[in-house]
Amino acid sequence: MVSMEIDDSKPLNIFFGPGTVDQLTNIFNRHHAKNVFLVTGTQSFDSCTADSNLTSILSGVKFNRHSHQGSYTSTEDLESALSVFGTDEFDLIIAVGGGRVIDLAKLVRFFSNPESNVRDYLKNQIPFRLTGAPPLVALPTTAGSGSEVTQFAVIYLDNLKYSVSDRSLLPDYAIVDPALTFNMPATVAASSGMDALSQAIESYWSTRSNTESRGYSRESILLAMQFLKESVLEGSREAREGMAKAALLAGKAINITTTTAPHAISYPLTTIHGVPHGHAVALTLGALFVHNAGVDEDDVNDARGAAYVKKSISEINELLGCPSDIASRNMLRELMQSIGLETDLRKIGVSNRADVDAIIEQINVERLRNNPRDLTRDDLQEILLELCGGIS
Ligand SMILES: [Fe+2]
Incomplete structure (x- = not known):
């Protein structure tokens, strides 16, 4: 199992109910968030923001948005997200989307150490030390995978499915605001x-x-x-x-x-x-x-x-x-x-x-x-x- 330097002993903070997306402002303040790595789906993000304050809340910080395409998360998807993540210093990761989007954000944080190697880990479970990874906030837009409260993430390598399981995959915050699902097809x-x-x-x-x-x-x-x-x-x-x-x-x-x-x-x-x-x-x-x-x-x-x-x-x-x-x-x-x-x-x-x-x-x-x-x-x-x- 991977050892952690970030605090993984604290319980996951769960906010549930319409309007709880506003909790993001408190989270930004608590972590002095100025530069956010935002992982989203392609269409779900635009439709989910219509009934919430998400867009105006995000306008208060600088963010780099990474859109996840495709019906599942491949190793190539993760490597592409990691290459963007590695170009800047982010103080928070936010995932807004369905299970595959949240899984991708969990994996980006998990493999954010430049010394980690996704393929080695998946094939050989070679452990590495996760250091200094920013906190992760998960906001599901479907109902859903429950990925916002699990310590698993699904990823495919060469068309084979792997389930990465580690306590440190668990997000720090889960904001389950049903308003984000009101426009779900x-x-x-x-x-x-x-x-x-x-x-x-x-x-x-x-x-x-x-x-x-x-x-x-x-x-x-x-x-x-x-x-x-x-x-x-x-x-x-x-x-x-x-x-x-x-x-x-x-x-x-x-x-x-x-x-x-x-x-x-x-x-x-x-x-x-x-x-x-x-x-x-x-x-x-x-x-x-x-x-x-x-x-x-x-x-x-x-x-x-x-x-x-x-x-x-x-x-x-x-x-x-x-x-x-x-x-x-x-x-x-x-x-x-x-x-x-x-x-x-x-x-x-x-x-x-x-x-x-x-x-x-x-x-x-x-x-x-x-x-x-x-x-x-x-x-x-x-x-x-x-x-x-x-x-x-
Ligand atoms: Fe499932």
């Missing part, structure tokens, strides 16, 4: 909302769940069930606020547990078939309900045993308002369809066995270990083929 609300719901569910059944993580998951699931559909179809401010909170809580939950099989399977669906992250995760979530509910002592991964896992799944069914795992699967499929997300893998380009095999080849094995029930290659094949309508 419905398609983004749908995909990011399913990410939040999936993360809450996966965290609940994770082998690493505990009382605290389950408390966050429980509240997150209930909020998502209440507000996700309305957030997408009507975009009401109340629903957007509800989903902002659901996403924040799900982020806190996975920061304790990490994610499980639906996330592990999702990454190749994004890299090979271009499916947005939350949509890609949700595609197999229902099938994993049924798979995990069938656990027994021979294939259980959770040290608390198969009966414990079965009870957990029943509790999630209850939170979703469903009487069984099959009912939960069906409800999730209908929910996805009602918010405009395709559920048939063939329609996103998985049309034959070779496509299924290519996905399985790139599945993140590490995240599969957190899944409460083992997943063999045959299990994965069966799940994916079924989602393709049983192609042969």
Whole structure:
């Protein structure tokens, strides 16, 4: 693990609620911020600032804006951001965007030491010492990845997904102002909302769940069930606020547990078939309900045993308002369809066995270990083929 000279013992400061973006002024004052490195998305930044004071707050400081393009963060994206970061002395890093934007800002700070080497670190986990890195403020514009409250960041090297995990990746401040999501397009609300719901569910059944993580998951699931559909179809401010909170809580939950099989399977669906992250995760979530509910002592991964896992799944069914795992699967499929997300893998380009095999080849094995029930290659094949309508 990387050792830190900056203070990583202090807790993350979280501000939640409409208007909390104003907290940025206090943060600027506290850190005497004069020169800010600002990481944003391309369009989300302009649309999110319409309903907030963000633009006028930022006008009080000098900033260098780095726009992150693309649907995920590649090593080349990070190296390009680092080359800009290295040209000046910044006293604060601010990320305004979805999960990939916040992840990029976390990684810029993490690898800001000129002696660090991203590729060496990813391939060999060669540790380095992080010194003098400026504080990081994360403002999510989607609801969402929860990246603003996690110590993970996703990055791709040569099309392979890596999850960097280190306490020092955690931002110093998370400002979750739902007003930043009021102009989020419905398609983004749908995909990011399913990410939040999936993360809450996966965290609940994770082998690493505990009382605290389950408390966050429980509240997150209930909020998502209440507000996700309305957030997408009507975009009401109340629903957007509800989903902002659901996403924040799900982020806190996975920061304790990490994610499980639906996330592990999702990454190749994004890299090979271009499916947005939350949509890609949700595609197999229902099938994993049924798979995990069938656990027994021979294939259980959770040290608390198969009966414990079965009870957990029943509790999630209850939170979703469903009487069984099959009912939960069906409800999730209908929910996805009602918010405009395709559920048939063939329609996103998985049309034959070779496509299924290519996905399985790139599945993140590490995240599969957190899944409460083992997943063999045959299990994965069966799940994916079924989602393709049983192609042969
Ligand atoms: Fe996610």
